[in-house]
Amino acid sequence: MTRVAAIDCGTNSIRLLIADVSGGQLTDIVRTLEVVRLGQGVDRTGRFDDAALDRTLDATRRYAALCREHGVQKVRFVATSATRDAANRLVFIDAVRDIIGVEPEVLAGTEEAALSFLGATSVLPPGVGRLVVDLGGGSTELVLGEGDSVDSCSMDVGCVRMTERNITEDPPTASDREAIVRDVNAAIDEASDAVDLARVREVIGVAGTITTVTAHALRLDRYDPEAINGCRLTLPTLLAACDDLASMPREERAALPYMHPGRVDVIAAGAIVWHTVITRTAEAMASAGATLDSAVTSEHDILDGVALSLE
Structure with a gap:
């Protein structure tokens, strides 16, 4: 040990x-x-x-x-x-x-993605077609694992970057939201050569934006990692939580009992990024005759992957 x-x-x-x-x-x-x-x-x-x-x-x-x-x-x-x-x-x-x-x-984006996948899946049984989405402040990593094969791409569309680049008012205006969606869609289009979303069969979301969206969907009375970790949300519930956070004024976001003070200013953009990634993944899967009914949130991510790499 x-x-x-x-x-x-x-x-x-x-x-x-x-x-x-x-x-x-x-x-x-x-x-x-x-x-x-x-x-x-x-x-x-x-x-x-x-x-x-x-x-x-x-x-x-x-x-x-x-x-x-x-x-x-x-x-x-x-x-x-x-x-x-x-x-x-x-x-x-x-x-x-x-x-x-x-x-x-x-870390290069590809190594960041690999460590995120290692951490997120380290506590899960083996699976096929798992897409790990690591939504950070500056970038979002997409990592698709099938057996021993892992495809990944790092996209420059994190919650801080999208806030600074596209949000002009609080809460974000319709044009602010459209600008973020355009940026995320363009990034996913570029990522499609590396990560084929049509092959996805399960989505696992990690990192602070996604865990906070999950806490909001669950209406927790505090930030509770045990309640969040492994939580499976249906797509309508997940997307509604994203929409709610993206349209909520700052005072209301700050008052949420599970909201870290350092996320108040960037959670709206992060929620829009997460909504867009989920929507695009569901559309790609549908084109292949598959259905995305839900997504899982994990408290285990790149931090766990880095720790495991030290054994």
């Missing part, structure tokens, strides 16, 4: 998992998240904002202290969409190396 730490630094949040790993199974010790919005403004400027860097490095120092406190033996720090896009990424990478003591990895 090895005690490992996985740190996943995305566009919106930085997350830590400290776990004991043995035989491909994880036993959680610490699982935590901070919304630091590292990708603030990156889609527009192509660079990290100084304040965003400071927030993220402060959280990294806290995570390093937790790793020391819990006697972690192996650490892997991965960064994704925002870091791929930022011209001044080396400033961030050098600082993280000094804090954590390991080389941070800027």
Whole structure:
């Protein structure tokens, strides 16, 4: 048994998992998240904002202290969409190396997708035609697994990127929503060469936007990972929850008992992205004579995949 730490630094949040790993199974010790919005403004400027860097490095120092406190033996720090896009990424990478003591990895979209698939499916029985959708702040990964074959594509349509690029008012206007749908549809069109949605037979959604939409559909009185993990929502229920969050004003979103404060400003765009991906997948499946009746939400994602890779 090895005690490992996985740190996943995305566009919106930085997350830590400290776990004991043995035989491909994880036993959680610490699982935590901070919304630091590292990708603030990156889609527009192509660079990290100084304040965003400071927030993220402060959280990294806290995570390093937790790793020391819990006697972690192996650490892997991965960064994704925002870091791929930022011209001044080396400033961030050098600082993280000094804090954590390991080389941070800027994952290519395909590797991010593979780790997301590994994490999402690690607690599930074998299946065929599974599409894992990892909806992050800067990008959304589509990963289709059939037996030993995995096809994937990373699309630059995350909740933070779509908010900064397309939302002009709160709640989003009809034209704001149409702009996001256009961007997501264009990204899916490009992704279709790599991931054939007509071959999908089951959809598994991961990451904060999707788990929050699920919490909203369930009308939870708090954010409850146990209630969310493995939850299967019918398509009408899922799409209605997306529509509701996309049309809700900020004050109402902020008052929801399961809404993380760091997601209030980006959940509307994220819900529109999720709605569009689900709708397009259902249409593609229908063209192949298959039906998408529901989608499953998983609390296990790239963070679990990174931890498992350290065994």
